[in-house]
Amino acid sequence: MTQKDNNTVAGYHFQIVDGEMIINKNKVYKWHIPKRLRWTNIQRGDIVEILNGKNVKTKIIVLSAFREDIEDTGVSHAPVVYVNKPIGRYLDRKRKRVRYYGKN
Numbered sequence: 001m002t003q004k005d006n007n008t009v010a011g012y013h014f015q016i017v018d019g020e021m022i023i024n025k026n027k028v029y030k031w032h033i034p035k036r037l038r039w040t041n042i043q044r045g046d047i048v049e050i051l052n053g054k055n056v057k058t059k060i061i062v063l064s065a066f067r068e069d070i071e072d073t074g075v076s077h078a079p080v081v082y083v084n085k086p087i088g089r090y091l092d093r094k095r096k097r098v099r100y101y102g103k104n
Helices: 035-040 087-094
Strands: 008-017 020-032 046-051 057-066 080-086 097-101
Touching (some): 020 057
Antiparallel strands (some): 046 080
């Protein structure tokens, strides 16, 4: 049996305000990884661009990537559009600090 690729990511929304990256930890959302992006091996801490419910591109920080059987769950998720760099390189380039709000 071969190992299947991850097809779903879970993550938090974030925004950058006054040089700080503010991560909203109130709710974890899930998105679908299309087959054309599964080779990128998305991992925890990566920043990916997604389509939100209003078909607007926004960036999220990945909490986990996993395989979800869509046939069993019957749930569909919005797609991941683009894979960015890991959070460390993103923060170094932008010279930003991280601040959290929401649940601990």
